[in-house]
Every structure is written in C-alpha cells, then in structure tokens.
Amino acid sequence: MNRTAFFAALLLLPSTAFAADWQDRLNDALSAGWEQHKDAWTALETIEPRMTRAGHLRFNHPDMLKDSAVPLVLDRLVRGEDPEPVRAALADVFGRHADGWGDALVEVLAEEPSSAVRATLVYGLRHVDAEFAEAGFTVAFADVSSNVRAEAARVAARRADASVVPTLPSLLADDSAEVRLEALRAAAVLGDAQLIPAAEGLVADPDPIVRKAAVRTVERLR
Amino acid sequence: MLLRRIGLPVLILLAAGCKPQVNLLVGPDDSSFADLVEGSFQGIVGVPNIDDDNENGDPDWEDWDIREDNDLASFVIPADVASKIRDSRPLRITMNSGAGDVRVWQAGRIVLGENEDEDRTTSLDVARVDSDVRYQVEFRTFLARATFNVSFLNARGDALSSVDFEAVASPLVMNQHLQPAEEVMAVEVSFGGTYNNAAMISDYQDALGDRFLTLRGNDYGGDVWIQDEIEFASMAGGGSRIDLVIDSIRDRGLDDVPEDHYEGPEFLVETWGEPNFPTSQDSFGNLEATPPVTVDGRHYPFGRVYWGDSGGQFNVVQELQDMFGDQVVQAPFELDTSWLCVGHVDEFMSWIPDPSAPKGWRLVYTDIQGAWDVLEGMDPNTPLPRYDDGHGFDTVGEIVEDQALRNLNEDLWEDYLEPNLEILRREAGVTDEDILWLPGLFEVTPQCGGATAALIPGMANLIVANVADEPTKIFLADPFLRQNDNDQSSDPMIERVTELFPPDFEMHFVDDFYVYHLGLGEVHCGTNVVRTPVSGWADHVLPFIEED
Numbered sequence: 001m002n003r004t005a006f007f008a009a010l011l012l013l014p015s016t017a018f019a020a021d022w023q024d025r026l027n028d029a030l031s032a033g034w035e036q037h038k039d040a041w042t043a044l045e046t047i048e049p050r051m052t053r054a055g056h057l058r059f060n061h062p063d064m065l066k067d068s069a070v071p072l073v074l075d076r077l078v079r080g081e082d083p084e085p086v087r088a089a090l091a092d093v094f095g096r097h098a099d100g101w102g103d104a105l106v107e108v109l110a111e112e113p114s115s116a117v118r119a120t121l122v123y124g125l126r127h128v129d130a131e132f133a134e135a136g137f138t139v140a141f142a143d144v145s146s147n148v149r150a151e152a153a154r155v156a157a158r159r160a161d162a163s164v165v166p167t168l169p170s171l172l173a174d175d176s177a178e179v180r181l182e183a184l185r186a187a188a189v190l191g192d193a194q195l196i197p198a199a200e201g202l203v204a205d206p207d208p209i210v211r212k213a214a215v216r217t218v219e220r221l222r
Numbered sequence: 223m224l225l226r227r228i229g230l231p232v233l234i235l236l237a238a239g240c241k242p243q244v245n246l247l248v249g250p251d252d253s254s255f256a257d258l259v260e261g262s263f264q265g266i267v268g269v270p271n272i273d274d275d276n277e278n279g280d281p282d283w284e285d286w287d288i289r290e291d292n293d294l295a296s297f298v299i300p301a302d303v304a305s306k307i308r309d310s311r312p313l314r315i316t317m318n319s320g321a322g323d324v325r326v327w328q329a330g331r332i333v334l335g336e337n338e339d340e341d342r343t344t345s346l347d348v349a350r351v352d353s354d355v356r357y358q359v360e361f362r363t364f365l366a367r368a369t370f371n372v373s374f375l376n377a378r379g380d381a382l383s384s385v386d387f388e389a390v391a392s393p394l395v396m397n398q399h400l401q402p403a404e405e406v407m408a409v410e411v412s413f414g415g416t417y418n419n420a421a422m423i424s425d426y427q428d429a430l431g432d433r434f435l436t437l438r439g440n441d442y443g444g445d446v447w448i449q450d451e452i453e454f455a456s457m458a459g460g461g462s463r464i465d466l467v468i469d470s471i472r473d474r475g476l477d478d479v480p481e482d483h484y485e486g487p488e489f490l491v492e493t494w495g496e497p498n499f500p501t502s503q504d505s506f507g508n509l510e511a512t513p514p515v516t517v518d519g520r521h522y523p524f525g526r527v528y529w530g531d532s533g534g535q536f537n538v539v540q541e542l543q544d545m546f547g548d549q550v551v552q553a554p555f556e557l558d559t560s561w562l563c564v565g566h567v568d569e570f571m572s573w574i575p576d577p578s579a580p581k582g583w584r585l586v587y588t589d590i591q592g593a594w595d596v597l598e599g600m601d602p603n604t605p606l607p608r609y610d611d612g613h614g615f616d617t618v619g620e621i622v623e624d625q626a627l628r629n630l631n632e633d634l635w636e637d638y639l640e641p642n643l644e645i646l647r648r649e650a651g652v653t654d655e656d657i658l659w660l661p662g663l664f665e666v667t668p669q670c671g672g673a674t675a676a677l678i679p680g681m682a683n684l685i686v687a688n689v690a691d692e693p694t695k696i697f698l699a700d701p702f703l704r705q706n707d708n709d710q711s712s713d714p715m716i717e718r719v720t721e722l723f724p725p726d727f728e729m730h731f732v733d734d735f736y737v738y739h740l741g742l743g744e745v746h747c748g749t750n751v752v753r754t755p756v757s758g759w760a761d762h763v764l765p766f767i768e769e770d
Contacts, residue, residue, distance in 0.1 A: 043414065043415065046414070047413075047414065047417075050413065050444065050741060051445075051474070051741075052564075052741045052742040052743075053447055053450065053502075053505075053507070053564045053566075053741055053742045053743040053747055054502055054563045054564045054565075054669075054670065054675075054742050055502060056669045056670075058669075058740065058741065058742075060417070060612075060736050060737070060740035060741055061413060061414065061415065061417040061736070062415070062416050062417055062611065062736050063415055063416070063417070065611040065612065066611075088669055089669075091668075092668045092669060095668065096612075096613075096614050116669075119668075119669075120668045120669055123668045126614060127614055147671070150672065151668075151672075154626075154666060154672065157625075157626035157629075158624065158626045158627070160625060160626070178672065182672070185626065185629065185630075186626075188629055189625045189626045189629060212637075213633075216633065220629070
C-alpha cells in the first residue's frame with residue numbers, strides 16, 4: 001500500500017474516476033446480477049480456486065473467466081474475507097478481465113495490504129484504459145515490494161506503454177536486480193533511444209542476468 | 223553364438239583331455255536365455271526378490287522361505303555331470319563374492335550365501351546323484367551380483383576342470399516412450415458446470431478402449447496431475463518381471479493411487495526421499511527418460527534418465543538422484559528448468575517412436591519461430607475465444623503485435639531452450655535430423671515470480687500410446703488457435719502439427735484448456751502410462767557396470 005503514490009495517481013485520473021464511482025457501478029452491477037442471474041451467480045459464489053501444477057491457487061472455471069463474473073470477483077476481492085492465496089487468485093482472475101474496471105483496479109492496488117495480491121493485481125493494468133494504466137503504474141512503481149515494482153515493469157512492457165518512459169530511469173537504478181532486469185526489458189520494448197545511456201550503465205551491473213539483459217536492450221534500442 | 227535351448231550347456235568348460243567337464247544349465251525356460259549372449263556375459267540373470275509374493279507385508283528377501291516365490295533364477299548341474307562325481311573327484315561350487323547380496327537355495331534351504339543367523343556359506347560340495355541338481359538364486363536388490371566357480375577337483379584339491387560365472391540382478395529401469403504402452407490412465411474430474419475434463423477422458427476412452435483406466439477425481443481430491451505423482455519402472459530377467467511404481471514425495475491428492483490401483487505381489491511401490499519439503503521439481507513431469515541412445519560410442523539401450531534443475535533446492539530429491547545414479551544403465555543428466563513456473567522437463571520437449579527416423583525416434587522440441595510462422599500466416603482479426611478467457615488476447619493480431627512477448631520468447635530460446643538442446647546433443651547424442659520441431663510459445667504468468675508457462679497449449683507435453691499391433695496414437699493439447707472451438711479443421715496450428723508427425727500416426731488433439739492448460743499443465747501432465755519392460759539388459763548392461 002502506498003497512499004502517497006495513490007493520491008499522486010488520482011491526479012492522473014479523469015475526474016469521474018473516484019472511488020464512489022466504481023463502487024456505485026459495482027453495487028449496481030451486483031444488484032442487477034443477483035436479480036437477473038440469481039441461480040448462475042449463486043453457483044459462481046461457490047466456486048473455489050484449484051491448485052495449479054506449480055502449487056498456487058487459480059480460478060480456471062470457465063464461468064469465472066467471463067466479463068459477466070467480474071462484479072462478483074471484484075466484490076469478493078474487496079471484501080477481503082478470503083485467505084491471501086485465494087485473494088491472489090481472485091486478483092489474477094479480476095486482472096484478466098479488468099477492462100472497464102480500471103478505476104477500481106487502481107484503488108484496490110493502492111489499498112491492498114498483501115504484496116502477493118498487489119503483484120498479481122498489477123497484471124490487470126495490461127487490460128485497462130491508458131489513463132488508469134498510467135495511474136496504476138505510478139502506484140505500482142512506488143510500491144515498497146520489489147516484486148510489485150518488477151511485475152509492473154513487466155506489464156508496462158506488455159502494454160508497450162510509453163507513459164512509463166520517464167519513470168524507467170529510476171527503475172533502472174532500483175536496488176532490486178529483478179526490477180532493473182524488468183525495467184531493461186521494458187526499455188527494449190518501448191524503443192526510446194533516450195534510455196540507451198541508462199541501459200548501457202547496467203552492462204557492468206553486479207548481477208550477471210542484468211548485465212546480459214543490458215547488452216540485449218542496448219542492441220534492441222539501437 | 224546365441225545359446226537359446228534349455229538343455230544345452232550354457233557355460234562352456236575348461237575341458238582338458240578326458241577330465242570331466244563341468245556343465246551348467248541356466249534358466250527355467252527359453253525366455254531366460256534371451257538375456258545371455260556369449261562373449262559379453264556368461265552367467266545368471268534375475269530380478270531382485272523385493273516383491274511380496276506371499277503378501278505378508280515384507281519383501282520376500284527377508285522371508286527366509288521361498289516356497290511362494292517366483293522371482294528366483296536357477297541353474298542346474300545336469301545328471302551327466304552329477305553322476306561323474308566321485309569321493310576322489312568332488313564337484314565344488316565356490317561363491318567368491320557377493321555372499322551378502324545373493325543366496326543359492328537347494329531343496330528349500332540356503333546352501334550358499336548368508337543365512338538367517340548371518341552365517342555365510344561360500345563353498346559347497348555337490349553330492350553324487352544320477353539326476354539333475356537344481357539350484358535357485360535369490361538377489362537382495364537391484365544389480366546385486368555374485369561370482370561363482372564350479373570345479374571338479376582331484377585328490378590334492380586342484381581343479382581338473384572348472385568354470386567361473388556371475389549372477390546379476392536386474393537394475394531398476396525407468397520406462398521410456400519407445401516401450402509399448404499397456405495401460406494409459408487419467409483422472410476424471412468435474413468441478414461444476416462446464417469446468418471438467420469430460421472431452422479429454424472421452425477421447426482417451428474412444429481411442430484406447432480397455433487400455434484406458436479412468437481414475438475418479440472424487441477419490442483423490444480433484445488432483446488431476448497423475449504424471450506428477452508416480453513414475454513407472456520395471457525389472458526383468460531370468461524369466462521374471464517385476465513392475466515398480468516410483469511414488470513421488472509430492473503427496474498431493476493422488477498420493478494413494480499406487481496403493482489403490484497397482485500395489486500387488488508383482489507390482490511394487492517405492493519412494494525415495496522424505497516428503498517433508500517437496501519442491502515442484504520432485505514431481506515426475508520433471509523425471510523422464512530418453513529413448514535408446516548412443517553417446518560417444520557408448521550405447522544406452524534403455525535410454526538415459528533426465529530431470530530439470532531449477533536452481534538451489536529446486537531439484538529432484540537427492541535420494542532419487544542417487545538411486546538412478548546407482549543403476550548405472552540410464553546414467554542421468556540434468557536440464558535447466560529455472561525459466562519455467564512449474565519447472566518440469568515435460569513442458570518443452572518429449573520423444574516419439576518413429577521407425578522412419580535414423581535412430582527410430584524423434585526428439586519433439588519447442589519451436590518458437592515455428593509458432594510465429596503459423597500465427598503470422600493467420601488473419602490477425604481472427605478472434606481467439608479461449609485466449610480471451612485465459613490469456614487476455616482477443617485476437618491473433620494482439621499476440622503477433624506483442625513485442626514484449628516476442629522479446630521474451632527470443633530470450634528464452636537463447637538463454638534456455640538452445641542451451642538445453644546443446645545438453646541433449648551432448649548427453650543424448652541428438653543431432654539435427656533427430657528433431658521434430660513443434661511450434662510453441664511461452665508467456666510470463668501471474669504468481670510465478672517472472673517465470674513462464676505455455677501460452678499456446680503446450681503440444682510437446684504429449685502422450686505416446688504405442689499399443690502393440692496398433693497405429694501409434696499421440697495425444698496432445700488442442701491449440702485452439704481458431705474462432706470456433708468445435709471445428710478443429712479450421713485450426714491452422716492443428717493442420718501444421720499434423721503434417722509434422724509421421725503420416726501413419728493417429729493424432730488426437732484433446733481439449734485440456736481449462737482443467738490443465740490454465741492450471742499450468744497439459745496432456746502429459748494429466749496422464750500416465752504403464753509400459754512393457756525391455757528385456758535383454760544383461761548383454762548391454764554388464765560392460766557398463768564393469769566400467770563404472
């Protein structure tokens with residue numbers, strides 16, 4: 001949780017995108033959903049995540065992967081009653097269908113106490129509108145957890161989001177090797193030649209994987 | 223000369239003038255002779271007596287009673303030899319080594335080796351009779367061995383004629399894909415609504431009939447990863463076969479499957495390592511064997527065992543590594559799986575039999591560029607409903623245009639896939655002509671710390687169902703690179719992959735998407751296969767042991 005970054009991020013959001021807005025929409029969607037799809041939603045509420053082959057939990061029920069399930073997923077996530085592994089699984093499935101809920105994603109990301117859940121929520125920034133993505137990256141790049149910062153850099157690369165370019169130099173200088181690595185990879189995708197000096201500086205990084213990525217990034221930027 | 227007829231002298235004698243010859247007959251029937259090839263090995267082969275034929279709960283070796291055992295090898299002093307024994311010309315069998323690991327029984331009692339009181343008998347004078355004298359040889363464990371000498375002696379105790387021979391027990395041999403499939407199994411689950419694997423189970427049942435075993439998911443906590451829980455291996459020799467389930471220390475829902483479905487007098491269940499802190503690498507999708515290979519002139523007739531090392535503690539438990547090392551015959555090697563979220567070797571490669579291939583098999587290996595080629599040949603506007611559900615890609619174009627995804631896969635090729643292929647070239651003798659390049663892409667997946675899993679359902683994670691006298695059947699993931707789930711004929715990836723496999727293979731692209739693929743596994747991960755052991759190990763194996 002990083003409230004300073006969150007409030008900074010709020011300044012980036014459209015004026016309509018404040019908490020009350022998405023919570024009102026969520027409440028409306030829940031009311032309508034329960035009224036129109038009571039049986040289906042009752043069934044959805046009983047779905048629990050399954051353990052993946054890697055050992056973590058994931059919701060892979062096809063009915064949970066539809067846009068129509070997002071209100072229930074988001075509601076369950078913000079209620080915060082499930083244990084952390086289940087909440088991370090909720091964050092995963094919410095993130096996969098977060099388009100249309102960018103404002104909610106940014107606020108939940110800023111308020112979420114678990115770094116594991118935040119690191120998973122960040123993946124949702126891949127699918128939200130640009131202004132919410134920018135706000136979300138502002139929050140995530142300032143996160144106290146290096147895992148969250150690294151995942152955010154990774155997702156920024158997936159979006160090819162040029163709005164993060166000004167932030168990349170600070171990520172390239174991050175204390176965490178994982179963050180520097182992912183920032184290099186993001187820089188390679190974003191293709192901004194202004195990032196070459198910072199990337200070249202990591203050719204001598206203490207971490208061998210970062211050094212290798214730095215060489216690649218410089219090649220890709222040239 | 224291959225000696226195949228019972229009744230023929232297998233061990234040829236040092237005959238000198240008119241001195242009596244020592245003749246031994248080895249093996250209970252013709253089958254045992256298949257293990258004996260003159261020139262590379264002369265002796266007795268068998269299986270370790272570690273099963274439980276009398277079902278008393280103890281390994282038969284510890285029973286001190288062989289009346290209900292069927293796993294002992296044998297040799298016979300023929301009547302024409304036994305009848306030439308005189309007081310002045312005794313026939314003596316000497317056990318020169320291995321008395322703690324091998325016993326010789328006659329008429330229900332131990333005559334050579336260590337008895338229940340830990341007394342060792344290493345020399346036996348054969349009594350004169352006019353009939354065959356039969357001995358039974360019992361082995362304590364894998365590769366237990368003993369050396370013997372049989373001699374006619376003169377009055378001074380000097381050998382008039384003699385013969386040396388060895389007795390050796392089978393190693394534990396892990397199955398590989400060229401061995402015929404006897405039984406294929408998967409776990410049937412239904413988690414409500416359309417979240418089930420009915421389509422995959424149905425495909426298996428239709429294609430394999432009685433050869434397919436359906437395990438009930440309700441009995442095993444819905445755990446579908448049967449490949450990860452158990453691995454099949456076997457021992458064969460002296461006309462005996464013992465199957466063995468290597469039960470992993472993973473111990474999730476499927477932990478009881480070996481005991482429920484396989485454990486029996488001739489089907490053992492063994493675990494190596496303690497289940498206190500299993501890692502993903504202890505699951506047996508991370509334990510595989512190559513087909514028979516020749517490396518630097520050394521032939522591995524049973525292939526070589528390999529597994530993935532993901533760094534630090536994330537490797538196969540040491541006890542299991544040591545066990546496979548001790549077997550010698552499938553000398554293990556490691557690949558780098560640190561880049562994979564699950565971290566198993568079956569996520570990016572496999573092996574198939576192919577009689578048309580130079581070595582009789584192909585290495586199926588992930589082809590990054592081949593995947594891009596198929597995708598780039600498609601209409602970028604093609605909707606991909608399954609990828610929308612599972613990966614956040616609505617269309618082909620969204621995948622093709624994802625530069626981060628391209629960079630990632632390029633890096634994975636350079637950093638891991640190509641170096642692992644180099645290991646396979648070095649350790650398994652793989653050459654370019656041996657490789658079947660199978661399109662595949664990986665992506666970073668949430669909750670995996672930056673590690674990857676298959677984006678296109680991993681088709682290299684396949685099952686080879688090569689039932690004897692039937693076309694080889696390949697079961698692999700339906701890639702779903704199409705708009706209409708139900709129309710495989712419209713899927714360009716299926717068309718491409720089908721072209722890559724031998725034309726007489728039956729290809730089954732099965733729907734593993736929600737239950738397996740999105741659970742970070744594929745068809746191989748959710749299936750297991752019992753295979754027919756390969757016989758004839760002794761002529762190949764013993765030179766290895768001598769070298770080791």
